[in-house]
Amino acid sequence: MSITKNDLARRDKTYTVIQDDHIKQLLERYINDLSTEEERLQLLDIIDSRPEVDWYALLAPAFTEAGADKGFTPEKWQPVLDTILKYPPVEKTTRVVPLFRRWWSVAAMLAILLGAGWWFYRSGNTKVAPPVLAMADIPPGSNRAVLTLANGQEITLDSAHGNIVQHGNFKVNNDSGMLNYEGKANVAEYHTLSTPRGGQYKLQLPDGTNVWLNAASSISYPTAFTGRKRDVAITGEVYFEVAKDPGKPFNVQVNQMNITVLGTHFNINAYSDEPDAKTTLLEGAVKVSAGNQMKILAPGQQAQLEKNNTLSVIENVNVEDIIAWKNGYTVFENADIRTIMRQVSRWYNVDVVFEGNIPQRQFAGGISRKSSLAELLKVLEFANVNFVVEGKKIVVKP
Structure with a gap:
C-alpha cells in the first residue's frame, strides 16, 4: 500500500497537535515553577526551532489562566510582552557561547511574561508588588566614553568621530563605538579610555588586542608596546x-591583582563597590597574582580576590553569564537585590x-541591555521587588 499526500498531511497535523499539547504541558509546569531543568531547556528549544508558530497567541492564554491567581492581570503583562517581542535574537559573535544566545530572545520573552522560573525567579513566598510610580522613562546606556591623552587633553568620543589624533602615519580612529590605533607611534605615550555610568566602549590596542569596557570602567595603555611586556591598567x-x-x-x-597572559580571552570585574575582584578565563591560560599568592587559571575557572587580599579559585563558573554584558544582556545568577541594583545603577546612571x-x-535571570529602565523595573516588579522611583533615584523597600 502506497502512502498518499493526504496520509502525510494527516500525519503532520497529528504530530503538530501532539507537539502543541506537549508544549502546553511544559509551559504549564514552567509557569507553576514545577519544571525540571531538562523540561525548561526542552521548552525553549522547541520554541526556538519553530518560528512559524504564533507564540504570542499560545503564551498569552496560558499566562492568563496560570497567572490569574497570582494577581498578574493583562494590564500588567500584555504591554511587557509587546515590548519584549520587538527584540530580535542576537547574532552569534563568539564561539564560546552558542547556547547562550540561541535561546536568549525566547527566554527573555518568557521571563517578562511569566516573572518566574528558569529565566527570572526568586526564592521565598510570592506576593504582589505595589505598582511602580509614574516616571519619565530612563533609556539604557550606550556607546559613551572619554579618551584622555598624555598631555591631559580629553576627547569626548560620542561627539568626535574619524581620525581624532594624528602624528605622521600614526592615527587614532574613532567610529561606531570603537577606538583603534593605526600605524606606529614615534614615542610611546599613555592614553586612558574611560566610560561613565551609562556608557560602554570597544577598543583595539596598538598590538591588535580587542578590549570591551563596561559602564564606569577605564583602561590605561601605551600608544606603542616597546618593552618586553605589554602593560595596561584597568x-x-x-x-x-x-x-x-x-x-x-x-x-x-587592577587594584592589588596582576594578570599575565600570552594570548587568551578573559573577563575582569573589579568595581570598587563589589565585594571581590574576579578574573574569569574563557580561553587559553592566565596567571593571577596578588602579593605572594599566585594561581594559574584554566578555561571555566574564576580567580576571586577578596577585600582581605585572599586569592581563591572557583571551578566551572558560567562564563556565558559572566560575559553577557559584552553581548548585550544583563544577567544575574543567584544574586541578591543589592548586587542587581549595583548593575542597574551603573548601566542606567541612576542612584539606588x-x-x-x-x-x-x-x-x-536577565534582560536585554537595550531595555529601558521602566522595562527592567517591570521585570523586578513581577519578581516582587518593592520600590519607588523619584526622578533618577530608585528607593528599594522591604
Missing part, C-alpha cells in the same frame, strides 16, 4: 581578547537607595 569591568605574541606577555594591573530591612532573597 578599573571596573573589562573583557579582553589578547593578540598572541609569545615574546611579549600581556600584563593587566535601600530603606528598611530588605529581605535576603536570591534571584536569577
Whole structure:
C-alpha cells in the first residue's frame, strides 16, 4: 500500500497537535515553577526551532489562566510582552557561547511574561508588588566614553568621530563605538579610555588586542608596546581578547591583582563597590597574582580576590553569564537585590537607595541591555521587588 499526500498531511497535523499539547504541558509546569531543568531547556528549544508558530497567541492564554491567581492581570503583562517581542535574537559573535544566545530572545520573552522560573525567579513566598510610580522613562546606556591623552587633553568620543589624533602615519580612529590605533607611534605615550555610568566602549590596542569596557570602567595603555611586556591598567569591568605574541606577555594591573597572559580571552570585574575582584578565563591560560599568592587559571575557572587580599579559585563558573554584558544582556545568577541594583545603577546612571530591612532573597535571570529602565523595573516588579522611583533615584523597600 502506497502512502498518499493526504496520509502525510494527516500525519503532520497529528504530530503538530501532539507537539502543541506537549508544549502546553511544559509551559504549564514552567509557569507553576514545577519544571525540571531538562523540561525548561526542552521548552525553549522547541520554541526556538519553530518560528512559524504564533507564540504570542499560545503564551498569552496560558499566562492568563496560570497567572490569574497570582494577581498578574493583562494590564500588567500584555504591554511587557509587546515590548519584549520587538527584540530580535542576537547574532552569534563568539564561539564560546552558542547556547547562550540561541535561546536568549525566547527566554527573555518568557521571563517578562511569566516573572518566574528558569529565566527570572526568586526564592521565598510570592506576593504582589505595589505598582511602580509614574516616571519619565530612563533609556539604557550606550556607546559613551572619554579618551584622555598624555598631555591631559580629553576627547569626548560620542561627539568626535574619524581620525581624532594624528602624528605622521600614526592615527587614532574613532567610529561606531570603537577606538583603534593605526600605524606606529614615534614615542610611546599613555592614553586612558574611560566610560561613565551609562556608557560602554570597544577598543583595539596598538598590538591588535580587542578590549570591551563596561559602564564606569577605564583602561590605561601605551600608544606603542616597546618593552618586553605589554602593560595596561584597568578599573571596573573589562573583557579582553589578547593578540598572541609569545615574546611579549600581556600584563593587566587592577587594584592589588596582576594578570599575565600570552594570548587568551578573559573577563575582569573589579568595581570598587563589589565585594571581590574576579578574573574569569574563557580561553587559553592566565596567571593571577596578588602579593605572594599566585594561581594559574584554566578555561571555566574564576580567580576571586577578596577585600582581605585572599586569592581563591572557583571551578566551572558560567562564563556565558559572566560575559553577557559584552553581548548585550544583563544577567544575574543567584544574586541578591543589592548586587542587581549595583548593575542597574551603573548601566542606567541612576542612584539606588535601600530603606528598611530588605529581605535576603536570591534571584536569577536577565534582560536585554537595550531595555529601558521602566522595562527592567517591570521585570523586578513581577519578581516582587518593592520600590519607588523619584526622578533618577530608585528607593528599594522591604
